[in-house]
Amino acid sequence: MSEQTADRSTVLVDRLLAWFDQRDRDVPWRTEADPFAILVAEIMAQQTRIETVRPYYAKFRARFPTVVDLAEADQDEVLRLWEGLGYYARARNLHAAAKAIVAHHGSELPRTAEGLRGLPGVGPYTAGAVASLAFGAVEPAVDGNARRVLSRAFDLENGGPTALDRTARELLHVCPERPGAVNQAIMDLGSEICVPKRPVCDSCPISSVCLALGRGTIALRPARKTRPKKPLRRGAAVIIAKGTDVFVVQRPRNGLLGGLWDFPNVSLPVDEGAPTDAWLEREIESAFGLVVSVGRPIHTIKHTFTHFFFELSVCEAEWRRGEASTSTQWLWAGPSDLQRLAFPVYHRRMIECGLAEPGHHSRPVGTS
Ligand code: SF4
Structure with a gap:
């Protein structure tokens, strides 16, 4: 990492955390310390708006307060509680993951991203999010919002998974004692300010170090994937x-x-x-x-x-x-x-x- 990049990363993380710390976002699972609750929230929130997730999360947690409760449940009941949330493979995989945690991990979630990735349906994003939020592991969690923020802040022309992972790790190493907060702050900035079509750069805490803003390339970052027409x-x-x-x-x-x-x-x-x-x-x-x-x-x-x-x-x-x-x-x-x-x-x-x-x-x- 060049000195200039290191400086930019330091400023970016400092401003991002200052912004993150003064916000009060009313998201119920934000205050959770229970790793199982964090796993449930992270899986439910994938590809789904927080407002949509909120009632599902509350019902699911009330019915399955522990990983053992979920592991012992009938799949029809799990799917019924998920009904309407979509992407049902998530529910089936979460159920299978609960069974695996009970059967092979003494009913405790693995504490590393690598261990979490061994669970059904847990990919790099979920593993990084749970490891950093629940266990303080210095692991990136790059969802679609984080991809957009990182691609723009560092003007990544080729913002593929390797480049994003490397960039996110650089930021985490600026403040390795708060990896969960750094990950969350990046994702929150992407969902609230650095939004896809009209990012609110005037209100952005990292605008002074955002390369895409300085170079006029915001509309090009991240590179668009062309989607085929839906049949x-x-x-x-x-x-x-x-x-x-x-x-x-x-x-x-x-x-x-x-x-x-x-x-x-x-x-x-x-x-x-x-x-x-x-x-x-x-x-x-x-x-x-x-x-x-x-x-x-x-x-x-x-x-x-x-x-x-x-x-x-x-x-x-x-x-x-x-x-x-x-x-x-x-x-x-x-x-x-x-x-x-x-x-x-x-x-x-x-x-x-x-x-x-x-x-x-x-x-x-x-x-x-
Ligand atoms: S300055 Fe604008 S483009 Fe850059 S990170 Fe902030 S909102 Fe996104």
């Missing part, structure tokens, strides 16, 4: 009624929305119109072994996933005969099952509007 995927689902129950299937554990429950559905070609009832009945019999009579359409779901748009036409249907035969878990679900099991958020809205109850297909529901 449309279509499907048709049926709510099959048998008495007061409806047929539900569990999605494969490792795929999209893995482990959540679903109404049986099939894919449709994007450029074709609505399927005929006869076609849908044949598809349902072939996929699930049930002979059904498809009735009227009751709803069209439009939902945006990270990588595609999704449109799902939902029809009512009556079970006629046949036993379910499918490799996935299935259930004839009564009203209490529909409340107990975790569903994708768009199905939960249908359930809450009464559209999934046999004979109650009447009330409108919004799209997402």
Whole structure:
């Protein structure tokens, strides 16, 4: 590190910590010292706004105050508490991590970033965040906000993981006694001031040492990734009624929305119109072994996933005969099952509007 860079890093960390220390950010997990609570918060907050996380975190912590409580829980309950937060692999991995901590680490979180990375679903960011916040380890935690701040403050043309890691470590070594605070301050600056489109440089505590501001390259940092256009995927689902129950299937554990429950559905070609009832009945019999009579359409779901748009036409249907035969878990679900099991958020809205109850297909529901 050159002397000039070292000077800039020292000034930057001093100003950043002074700014961080005089703020009072009302984030419940900020005051947590419990490493398990920090792990839960860090995983929940990934790719999710703090305001969205807040109620989920409170419910999750109330139900699972210790890592043992989470390890012993049923996965359906874990997913139900996560329902609506998205990116469900996080919930499955957190559950698996709790089991691994209990089984292999005496119910205590590993204290190093390397040890934490051995847990399911814990990558470099989470490991660095937990190690620095919970155990005071001098480890960087570079999320999207930190990437933006570091790329701009040091005008990193090639702000790849190696350059970011090296830059973040330089800053941590300015104040190795407070690695958690340095990491948090960088991330907070990125979420509140050094925001993607209109950074508030006039209010930025590190503006005097920000290279991108001085060189006029803010709009170029960090380098943009070009995202491909999102394709449309279509499907048709049926709510099959048998008495007061409806047929539900569990999605494969490792795929999209893995482990959540679903109404049986099939894919449709994007450029074709609505399927005929006869076609849908044949598809349902072939996929699930049930002979059904498809009735009227009751709803069209439009939902945006990270990588595609999704449109799902939902029809009512009556079970006629046949036993379910499918490799996935299935259930004839009564009203209490529909409340107990975790569903994708768009199905939960249908359930809450009464559209999934046999004979109650009447009330409108919004799209997402
Ligand atoms: S001066 Fe502007 S661009 Fe530089 S770190 Fe601060 S907010 Fe970001």
